[in-house]
Amino acid sequence: MFVCVAEIDRGGCGDPGVPAFGRRSGDRFQHGDVLTFFCQSAFELVGEKTITCQHNNQWSGNKPSCVFSCFFNFTAPSGTVLSPNYPEEYGNNLNCVWLIISEPGSRIHLFFSDFDLEPQFDWLVVKDEGLSEATTFGTFSGKDVPSQIASNGHIMRLEFQSDHSNTGKGFNISYTTFGQNECHDPGVPVNGQRYGDQFQLGSSVAFRCDQGFIRTQGSDQVTCIIQDGNVVWSAAVPRCEAPCGGHLTAPTGFVLSPGWPSFYKDSLNCQWVIEAQKDHAVKIHFDKFQTEVNYDTLEIRDGPSVSSPLIGEYHGTQAPHFLISTSNFLFLLFTTDNSRSSAGFSIRYESVKMESDSCLDPGIPVNGRRHGSSFSIGSHVSFTCNPGYTLSDQEPIVCEQNHQWSHALPSCDG
């Protein structure tokens, strides 16, 4: 939050902020200044709409909040339906009704991104109301996130009821509208890409997971078809996830902790083998590494299996910048215990050509210089730092018989 020091000196009230799901008019906070607050469509303002900076350096009221309305008719072509107070717990004794009204002849698609209601006693009913005969898609309760729903008619009714005790986080539902001879917007998979933006009957769109992720559900390509009289996608949109283990043979790629970019899971035992071409080595770069100290470890071995020579066992944030195998294989084993997770790792790998009589370019420290340009076996290379920086290790590095430098590249620390 930005607070102007000069204004405080002159006796202002300070910036009170802007409510979530709202906006503010007025950006001066001195005596006599007035701020007015507004909420986004479908949200109700709770508290003072207008506050004034008084002579005692206090606002005349607190910043209001914007709470999702219990009754609203949505007419925009896309939007979001939240349980009141989401993502905080909803209240007791609610009886909410929302209507989504699209153009006659169009349809509505619901996507549930979060769902948590007290099982049995609190529930959400979704109905198709744009037809001559209203139908109910389902009554949802508990913690299972409902799968997506597409209407046949142009009006959907959502009813939410909570009883007198016990609540939950509630729900977050997004909707889009689409035509009769069209499929709903399939969205873009998390950790993936979509190719194609035509959703009419007969159109196809393709999906691809980002590097390091694999498809665990759905299909690489879906087509908008007629099935049992309904216009639907031929298959589900893929889910792209970082796999637990694999045999990787691409010249470059990523090894990600399962769950990436979220925290990794408990009780993992994941094995990866990275295989380069013959006469090549595997080089890996630790772009990010953070695990639970002592309990969640990444073991790296110089070869194709769990019995190959150990290079290192890494946990916490202690990982080298990069590692190179002596053969064309590198073995990685990630094990986690049954509690406490962390950010995990993103490791980039590449296949690098090994010279028969030299080591790979060791690099140059940031804010430093390298002395010596021969990387052949037996060569020494030393480093110095720019003025104001200190070298972490004065010892020169030596290219050893196994094509590896005797130790890691030092750093220049400020």
Ligand SMILES: [Ca+2]
């Ligand atoms: Ca309840």
Ligand SMILES: [Ca+2]
């Ligand atoms: Ca753990």
